[in-house]
Each structure stands twice: as C-alpha cells, then as structure tokens.
Amino acid sequence: MQFGRSWVLLTLAFLVTACASPGRAPADRGSGAEPARPTPGVKAITIGLDEDLRNLWNVATEGAAGGEAQHVLHIMHQPLAANIADGSAVPRVLQELPSAERGTWKVFPDGSMETTMKLRPGVKWHDGTPFTARDMLFSLAVYRDPELPNSEQEVVKHIVGMEAVDPATVVVRWADTYPFADRLETKELFLLPAHLLETTYVEAKGRLLALPYFSSNEFVGLGPYRLTMWEPGSHLDLTANPDYFLGNPKIERIRVQFIPDGNTMIANLKAGTVHVTLGTKKLDRDAMRFLEQEWQTSGAGVVLVYSRNYKFGEPQKFHNPQPADLADVRVRRALLHALNRQELARVVYEERGVVADSWVDPSFARYQQVRDSITQYPYDARRAAALLEEVGWRRGADSVLQKDGQRFCVDRPRRRGRREAFAHGGGALEIAGHPGRLRISEPGADAGSPGPSDLQRVSLHE
Numbered sequence: 001m002q003f004g005r006s007w008v009l010l011t012l013a014f015l016v017t018a019c020a021s022p023g024r025a026p027a028d029r030g031s032g033a034e035p036a037r038p039t040p041g042v043k044a045i046t047i048g049l050d051e052d053l054r055n056l057w058n059v060a061t062e063g064a065a066g067g068e069a070q071h072v073l074h075i076m077h078q079p080l081a082a083n084i085a086d087g088s089a090v091p092r093v094l095q096e097l098p099s100a101e102r103g104t105w106k107v108f109p110d111g112s113m114e115t116t117m118k119l120r121p122g123v124k125w126h127d128g129t130p131f132t133a134r135d136m137l138f139s140l141a142v143y144r145d146p147e148l149p150n151s152e153q154e155v156v157k158h159i160v161g162m163e164a165v166d167p168a169t170v171v172v173r174w175a176d177t178y179p180f181a182d183r184l185e186t187k188e189l190f191l192l193p194a195h196l197l198e199t200t201y202v203e204a205k206g207r208l209l210a211l212p213y214f215s216s217n218e219f220v221g222l223g224p225y226r227l228t229m230w231e232p233g234s235h236l237d238l239t240a241n242p243d244y245f246l247g248n249p250k251i252e253r254i255r256v257q258f259i260p261d262g263n264t265m266i267a268n269l270k271a272g273t274v275h276v277t278l279g280t281k282k283l284d285r286d287a288m289r290f291l292e293q294e295w296q297t298s299g300a301g302v303v304l305v306y307s308r309n310y311k312f313g314e315p316q317k318f319h320n321p322q323p324a325d326l327a328d329v330r331v332r333r334a335l336l337h338a339l340n341r342q343e344l345a346r347v348v349y350e351e352r353g354v355v356a357d358s359w360v361d362p363s364f365a366r367y368q369q370v371r372d373s374i375t376q377y378p379y380d381a382r383r384a385a386a387l388l389e390e391v392g393w394r395r396g397a398d399s400v401l402q403k404d405g406q407r408f409c410v411d412r413p414r415r416r417g418r419r420e421a422f423a424h425g426g427g428a429l430e431i432a433g434h435p436g437r438l439r440i441s442e443p444g445a446d447a448g449s450p451g452p453s454d455l456q457r458v459s460l461h462e
Contacts, residue, residue: 044253047072048265048274050282052233052258057214060190061150071278072256073186075238077221080117080191081183087364089183093131093191093222093245095120095168097182105182112160113174115181121168123245125193126220126227133164138194142201148209155180155188193220224249234258266291269301305352315410323406330387336377338384 050068053059059069074082078092091097095118098105104116123131142148144156158181161173174181201208212218217230224244229237236256240249257274259265262283268274269291292303315326315335325331345353358374360367393401393408401408 042253043251044255045251045275046255046257046273048259048268048277048280049256050262050265050277050280051260053230053236053256054232055209055215056219057190057209060186061152068278068280070187072236075223075225075254075256076219076227077186077191077223079185080189082185083183087361087366089180091120093120093123094118099182107177111177113177113181115172115174116165117170117172119168119170120245123222124243125195125222126241127193127196128243129193129195130167131191131222132167133170134167134194135191136170137162137164138198138201139189139192142192142197142208143189145205147205152187155184191222196220225254262287270294272300322410323403323408325391325393325403326410328391330391331393333377334384334387337380337387340379342379 049072053069053072056073059073080092080094081089081097082092083089089097096102096104098115098117100106104118106114108114117136119131119133119136125131140156140159140162143150144153144159155178158174158176158178159172160175163171163173165171172181196213197208197211200211213220215230215232217227219227219230221227222245224241224246225238226241227236228239229235231237235258238254238256240252242248257268259268259274260282262280265274265277265280265283266287269277288303291301295301295303315321316332321327323331341355342353345355347353354362357376358370360370360374388401388408392403394403396402396407
C-alpha cells in the first residue's frame, strides 16, 4: 500500500479578488464559457475542476471515481460529521459526535451497537426548511436501497434500523461493531431533503435520480454555498449562504469551471483566470514541476501536494481469486516483501513518495499511538521466495513461479475510475532491475511484454 498524491494549486490573486492580473490575456477555458466577470467590491474566486460535473448522486456514490467533484459537493452540502486534516472527526450537522463517555455510543456483548445522534440546532436546507430526523430516516432508506445504483453502501449495510426519538434526535442500531460510526461523511450517508424528494421516491422510485435536483440549480443542500447556476459542460456558480450553521462565508461568490484537460488547466492558472484547483491528480507531473518553479520565482502562486489517497491491493477479496493461494496469508506477505515499495514511491512520486504501512497517515497525530503496533514488510526478495516456497510455489524453466503446472499470475479486475498501483510497481521495479520483480502484460497477452500503467496482469518472479 502507498499514499497517492493530490496536487492543490493556488494563485495568490485569489486571496484578494477574482480579477486576473492586469495585462494578462484570458486563457482557453476548455468549455466555451466566458470568464466570470468581477464585480467591484465582491470577494469571488474561480475554482478549476478537472472533470465535467453531470450528476451529484454519482459524485456521492461512486467512491474514488467521484474524483475531485466530491470537494465541490462539500462546498454546497455538508455531512453528519467530517474528517479533518489530522485524521480526527468533527461534527457538522450533528451537534456532537456519538460518544461512549456520554452514553450515546453503546457496544453490546454480541458486537452489535447503538448510537444516538443529536442534530445541531438551526441547520436549514438552502430553501429555509429545517433539517430534521425525518431527513435522516429518508436519507438512510434511499442510500441503502438495493434498487438504486450506489457503490458506497458498505457502511449503511451495517445499519439494521434507525428511529426518530424527536425531530432533533435519532437512534441508530448497528448489526455489528463499526469503529467509525461516529463520523459518517457524505460518501457513507448522502443527506437528502425529504420534503423535496420523498414523494417521488415513494410513488415513482425509478424517476428519483433523473430529477433535476441532482443535475441542475434545483439542488438544495446544507452547505456554505448555494447553487445558483449550473451550465452543463461549462461551470457552476455558487453564492454564499447567509444562513449557514457555521457562519456566513467570507468569500461571496465561487465559480467552478469544468476544465478536464490538464494543459488547459495550467494555462488558466498561469493567466489568473483560475485561482485554485481542488487536488487534481490529472495534471502532468513535469508540467507541474515547471509551474511550481515558475511560481517560486514570481510569487504568483503555490503548489501544495498532499499524501491522502491510498493505492492498495486486496487480491484475496477478488471473486474466485487466482491463484487460489492468495487466500493464504503467507502468499500475501510474500507479495509485500517482493515489492520494493520505497523505490516504487520514489520513481512514481519522487521526493514526495510515501510508503503506507497502515491506514493511518504518518502525519496524523494519532500515528504515534499506533506506530509500534504496525507490522512492516520491507523489501526482501529472498524472504518472499521462501514464503512462496512454503506454499509450494517454485521457479519454473522460464523463471516464473509455478505450482502444479500453474504460473503465478494475478489478474486484477478493472474498476472504473481507479488507477492500478500494482501496474505502476511492476513498471518501476522492472526498469530498476531488481532481482524480485513484477512483470505486467495485458490479459491474454504474452506475460513477458511490459505495458502501460493501466494494464491488469501482474506476474511475480523470484
């Protein structure tokens, strides 16, 4: 497992107004839209989004494939709770997080749980309607509905029931122990307005996700900004919500410009027509390096890089995994020892590469509490070969490990919106010439032919 990188770019002009620096020609917007025209005295910024936003239900429910658009959703909407930069949770529309000390988080001897969620007073939907327990119950019903497309149902499947004690309190019953029950974010439970959507859900469920609510300026959320204009293929316009429960936002207007092309994004950043990105992973690394150097000299902007995204493999969870020995923990340990992850991180991410030995980011405060309990698997090709030999895998005539006539070859199913970390590792390790290496080929192709980073087959050699 390794931490992936997100690039966040800020031009210093955004700290003052939405105006581009004098004398700069507007760059190609990549969507045919005119740049947002500044209004004197109005604090406004333009955000560059590296995709064309189409439907907010898809943004919330497609996991990693939701991409950086999830950040845009959070500008317009808010969850029950949120994880902040240090990995801790803070309440959002909740008044407080469920807590064992306060008796609002109970774990029973059979492993089941009960959490009491108290809603923050004064939270309103953008149309002025109060957010209540009714919305909670409705949101759960929709989000766990097996008839609706949703790849983020893993958490709500743990929930066996929810009861409204009063308009501001719900009790959630859990089938088993879930350690993050106090911090349900939008991807775990997308909060929806019952007063706007419940009738359609009950009477014509098949029409629910086609409603303009999810794909136009009819969207009504709980966030600091209201959606005032959605121009498909071009941009969103947002205005500050004066009734936001955490206070009136300081920036009055935001335009979110859809710019899927990385070169066009950089051109707009240089021209000052885009002031900030939201952690894009689509920009060319070399182009980013040049932009970072240019900005360090000119002071026109800042490039920030965060290691907050995981790339990891869980081959034992594949349906009918092949080889079947992936179910043996010794084989999975061997895979870790066979990967020179430090070198992989260096080649792919250079000095910013970080190896992830656990789910806890080393920069988090609580990392020090768990560091001594984390099992590490340093690169050790001989140890990997020994573990595999214990299970019966030995080198064949072509040097590929074999057992009972089967070559050791892991096929990874494609997942939309995911880049394959194993493929990166294979390419990097083969180029570096390490004795323990992964060889990549397309499904059905010659296993000895290295391919690009999105290929799916990984062969393990001694």
